[in-house]
Structures are given as structure tokens and as C-alpha cells.
Amino acid sequence: MTPATAERRRNYHVGNVRGQLLVAARDILHESGRGGLSLRAIADRAGVAPGTVYYHYADKAALLSGLAIDGFRQLADAMREAYDAGPPDGGLRTTGMAYLNFLREKPELYELMYDALDEGRREDVTAAEAEAFAVLRQAIMAEFAAVHPPEVAHKIAEAIWAWGRGIAVVALSRGDRGCGPKDEAVESAVRGLEALILRR
Template identity: 55%
Template sequence: MFTRHPGAQMGTTETTSAVLARRRSYHVGNVRSQLSLAASALLESEGASALSLRAIARRTGVALGTVYYHYADKHALLAGLAAEGFRELAATLRLARERLGPEGRLRVAGMAYLDFVSARPALYGLMYEMRDIGRREEVEAAEGEAFAEMALAVSEDAGAGAETEAIRQVAQAAWACARGIAALALARGGPGRLDENTVREAVLGLEILVAGRPIRL
């Protein structure tokens, strides 16, 4: 049976035990996932400027050396978050598409895209910052996964016999529209939120264009 050394302080023992318990929870199988979750939470609460490998180590109780094992530097951390953001966006689009019936999947996917931006504005901003400036293959590949879900929505709406190139072109147009609406709504909505009127009017305007409805004065 182990006993506490007579000279040890109770407060020190409790603190050490708490730290060790927290670190034990980060076993090999989930360290990177937990680091990513902590980084994502810090990003949404304090912004990208607050992110650092030391900050993540402090937040999780993981040794700094272990954090460096998973992320070589801050740029790698940001790129990893951006890639995971795009994969989360892909999952969001997939879920929206699968929940709907056989009609209108592109519209639902587009609205799911904007819902994602509304829920994760800081992450979304980082995703495209790293995509457009960072130029990391991991981020570009993850964006490709999300875009593929948009293309599937177009394909399923179009039905059998649709031309592959036309599907890709329509998906590109939808992707550009969603990104443009998101950027404009974020700019007009202030820090961390979408301007809902911008989203509503832009979506309605797109539906008028797609339906070919006349615009009467």
C-alpha cells in the first residue's frame, strides 16, 4: 500500500493528481482529436490570434512536446483546423442531402452551407484563409471533399442522363454563390455573425434567376 510522504503537501498532491489524470485521458488514439477540439474552441471564443501550440498545451494539459509531435508549428495547426473544417462542412452537406427527398437537394445543400457558416464563422474564415493563402495540399483536398457533396446534390437533382461536365459547372456556380453570399453576409453582419437579410435576399434572388421568372418594374 502506497502512503503519502510525511513532508508532502496535500494541495501539491491533489494538483499533481489532477494534472496526471487529465493527461492520462489523452491516450495515443485520441490526442490529435482532443488537441483539435481544444484549438477549435479557442478559435471560436478568442480568434485565430489567440491560437498557439503553447495555448493548446495549457488548455488540454498535454505536454508541449506532444503537441509539437502532432503539429510542427502554428501554421500546421491552422492548416489542420482548416482541413477539418472543410471535412465538417462536407459532412454537413452530406447529412442535409441525405435527409431530403428526391427533389431540391441543391437548394438544401446551399442552405446547409450557409448554416455552417453561421454556426462556425471563425472556423469558416480560417478555412478560406488557409485555402487561399496557405496553399496546403491537405486543405485543398478537404475542400474537394466538401465540393464533391455539392456536386452530388446537383447530380441527384438533375437525374439520370445529365452531362458530367454540366454537373460540375453547375456545382461550381453554386459553390461560388454560397461562398459569395457567406462573405457578403459576414461583412455586413459584424464580427462573428451573418446578416440574415443579406442571406435571405440573395437566396430569393438566385431562385428568381434559376426559375427564369421575369422581373417586373
């Protein structure tokens, strides 16, 4: 056991082991990519015995689903904060930029989130994505309330959500592994969407 691991084991709080495991997994993902996410490595980073992981998560897939849920909640928070800090009529730009900035800054986590959503078919992961989409939907519907009925604004929000996923797939497939889209690509994508939807 390394001194750092021993120190973490002395300091961990029993009631928050699940959270500590997610933080450890998130740090490893950021530093080493998904290849570094072994349960032993996560346990070591969190400062707990390997067997402790199985007390909180049935297997590695369950832990990664927990990481995906945490990622969708981070995305929801980022979009919510951007929308709340922006102009009342700027829902498309503020939430869109927050979404793409999340992708740019956390590409490995973003990929894991959607892999967990597409492959795991877990209701809790689906609910977490819905929570993030609800933030964007609220912002878009508020922005378009004066020009479109609610059902049309809702469809616009769904289209924008799908557009964001499409941009992510293209950006991640063309970029270096572990890297999100560049600043100019993010800005260009948002401007293009504004031109299409807002007719600017």
C-alpha cells in the first residue's frame, strides 16, 4: 500500500463511500482514459479495500453507470448555471455553449455517459439524461415562447438535443483520442445552429 493510499483510507468517510468511488473513477478517467478504470484501481484511488466496491456496486458496469449518471447531472448543472447567468432570451446560445463546452472539457466522460445510455439500458441512466434534457428544453421553450406554440418549441428542443449528440459524435471521431472539439469548432457549430433556427 502506498503512503497516499494509506492516507486516503485513514480519511475516507464510511457514509460517502459511493461518492468517493465515483470521484476516484472520474479522476482516473480524466487522467488515464477508460482503460485505466479497473475496480482495483478505483478502490485504491478511493482509499478503500477492493471488496468494498462490490458492497456499493454489483459490478464494474454498475459503477460505470453511476459515473454516467453523475456525468449527466454535471451536464445539467452546467447548462442550468449558464442559462441562469445569461440573458432571458439567450437559452439556445447559453445552454448550447454549455453543452459543447462540457463535451470539449470532458470528452472521455461524455463518451462513457452515452455508452452507458446506449448499451446498458438502465432506467436510472435514462432518467439522468432526461434530467439534463429538461434543462435545455426549459431554456429553448422560454426563448421560443413568443413565436412558436409549446408543442413546436418542444420539438425544436428535441432536435437541438439530437444535433448536440451528432456534433459530439463527429467531433470525437475526428479528433485525437481523449480530446473534445476545439474552441473555433464549438463557436462555429453554435452559430450555424442559430442561423438555421433563428434565421439570423
